[in-house]
Amino acid sequence: MSLFKPNSVALAIASVLFTSSALAQEEQPAQETDVEKIVVTGSNIKGVDLEGMQPMVVLSAEDIKSSGASTVSELMVQITQTRGGTGSFNTSESGATSTSTPAGQAAASLRGLGASSTLTLINGRRVAASSFASGTQNFVDVNSIPLAAIERIEILATGASATYGADAVAGVINYILKKDYDGAEINLSYGNSFADSDEGKYNINFIWGTEVLGGQLTLFADYFDRNSFSAQDRDYTATPVLESNYSYLPKDTPNIYYLSSYSGLDEIGAPNCKTEFVTTEFGEEICAYYRNEDDELLSALEAGSTGLIFSKEFGDITWNTDFFYSHNKSVAVSSPAPINRVDDTEGPFVPVSALDVFDDETRDALLYDMWIEDFDSLLGRVIDEGFMFDARFSDPRTIEIETNSFRLVSGLSGVINDWDWESAITLSKSESQQEAVKGIYNRYKYHAALTGELCNDGSIANFDGANLSCAAGGLAGVYNPFLEGDSANNAILALAQEVPTRDGESTVYAWDAKISGELFELGSDYVRSAFGVEVRKEEITDTPSMNAVARAENEYLVDVFGFGSSISAADRTQYGAFAEFFVPVTDQLEVQLAGRYDHYDDFGGTFNPKVSFSYRPFDSLIMRGSWSTSFRAPSLTQAGVKLRTTTATFDCGSNQAVADLYCEGFGDERSNNVLELGNSALKAEESEAVSFGFAFSPSNDTTLSVDYWQFEHDDLVDTDMTATLDAAITDSSLRHCGIVPEGEMGISYEEDLCLVTDLSGLTIEQDGANLTEILDEWVAFDNPRYAELPLYRDHVIQLENTGSQSVKGVDLAFEQYFDFSAGTLSFDINATHYIEFDRNKPGSDEIEALIGTWRYPENIASLRVGWSQDNFYASITADYTDSYADDIDGLRGRNIDELEDLGELDSEGQRDVESWTTIRANIGYDFDNMNINFTVNNLLDEEPPVAYGSSRGYDSYNHNALGANYRVSFTYFFK
Structure with a gap:
């Protein structure tokens, strides 16, 4: 019982023996009608097993059962081809902001090239992408695919655009649903961790199949419910790995208020701080915040799905229809939103009377050393004696998201003159609704509340130059951010709460037709071919409520704090035509030739060829190889983004000129609020893929396959803040003091910089300005805390084709069976070794080697030992992730100082995230009419390796913090 059957040798040997078996069938024509001609992923030619020509992983229903997975995303993280890097993601990466992965959703990525570069199919046809992109990357939510309905999964990890068109840059994952099912079964499962906290997950699914109206009907239904998992539920994630990981913005009272008796604006913590004071690198004693306090490592998820597959013959024509519908509901949490001034700069003002909550002695001591000044209220009133503070709201930002997806494919197939034909229509749609239910506050109402300008009905008061008035009701009173536990004060804050919404819809309409058959005889076999056409229309919309939209007329200030949005709308029509040929050159050498032309109405056409071969010097060995080109059309979100409020990271470590001007020469990473624009002029990403290897099976009990693969991936689409900062050094049109004017792009600097x-x-806005000299003058003029050019907010950057990447590696799979009188012992090894993962640095032509660096392990492997005896089976699987460098260069100076004090850094100032091995145990028994299966993941309760490069303290892409957990499953078969 191999957990994963890479390039199953049984199928490879079938390819070796195809010629003789085909001839045998010709001699026995009475049996031909009993043999179903199938199509394997990567080819459209029926009846020819081309799997031997390509490195494919096949997961059978038995593999899925013994994996212990409850969802598709849980299953896919067990595949070596989808591990490593940041391409695949699950709900551990979700959050309540526009830059987060949509809550409850997940995607699988091959070779670390990204989910948008992996084509997801169901029964060989496309699925509508999630209407909410991850960033600007559209992806198919694999959590919308019901695991119980899957018969097998075929994973082709090489370029496949010659067969399927766009998006198959890294390959294809084809989920093949059960059909022709006869009988009924119900499955119940429950899983949880062994910890005291409750991360319980429940699953029930039902399948029923029978003959109906002269056809075969299969029905399925699935329900899944999972509790959330918080960082506070584990000792190793509840507290920060570094004390210096603090944020200056605390939640609850006290907040941080400003002093000015020293250079610049220094901060101290309020006396009623809820946590221990932290001493900053500037000697301040502040009340700090750590993300761990509110970090949700796995969001709650409730999912239900149902569907049917129906097949009926009408003479020589077969009608096939499959339909499924899914409804997912999830909740995502992000850290509480920061509180800024109305114009989004730091340090909002509050009247000095806010300090009246402290006793007279404490209040007087504070006032003795504080910078007090008059300030203007929201309505323009002059407030005597106020001071600035630094804080975030108490409640984490919380959103609820519901997604409804359905997919209908209906087609006809038959045979004409020994040629198989098929034609089908596809309608696939994903609709999502998002609502922020907690932790989001209106910036104007909040500032009105600070000075008593908010009305009892939540509206902002009127000011006639002398008096405040409300259209309905009276004034709500003055909100004091330093007052805790007061219901009346909390009620005023509640008036400023907002509930932004977001609605998205993604739709695919498609029609395809194809034929497959024999062209002519060649030697003892036939040249076979397939031809086809496809028409596809895709539409996507992402529409937020107005209170979450950045508008030019309002200087791009979003009405609410800390919650942006994406506005996009796009559609495109695509026409494609393909041809494919199988050529048995000799009895030992077979060749596949394929080519496809696609034309898009928004960016033009592209042709992608593929050549692959298999050579069999003797029956037990297949040598194979392929070359192909692939492409990824700019996603509809990328082409259709009208304005997206988000944050962009720039990497000072990749560009020294940028580091000197914006990072005091350090190589850390910085994030800023930006506005992203779509780009209708984007070119398609292009890729060239090569693979070659062999499959060797000296006996029925032994299989070894080794495959080398490589991808050259060009014209990657992304925004590049580092490149924009670099370009602005010489291009004055990209430099703006204050907000970037509407219709222009570039970097926004503090207005005073001019x-x-x-x-x-x-000045910095003029041609020929020397930015290094301006930085020196700014430091002399303003005496800032950091000697760097002062960035303001809402830099405007456009999606563009930013660079390229080169990825190379080797897959190894070994399978060995030993038959004994008592049972069968099996060994399986699946491993991926990355030889190269190079790409250009952001904002630079310099190539960086990623393998062995942060989040890019060099080796990933699984070793499985299994035993089966009659109806009993058991296995132990070790999943291994190699060590890799921690992201020390991306840390702040204070973090590095602390690591040096802890002795965590080597002589070169670096450290490695340790390798990680977890054990998965599975045991099960098949009774006459039922099955019991028990799985323990992370059997030895291994904590994830410490990673200082993540604020979580571990790398949630390559490791997980759940610890030892189990799943028990019971299946009953109705006879």
């Missing part, structure tokens, strides 16, 4: 000039008298 008060200084370089030695030639030029």
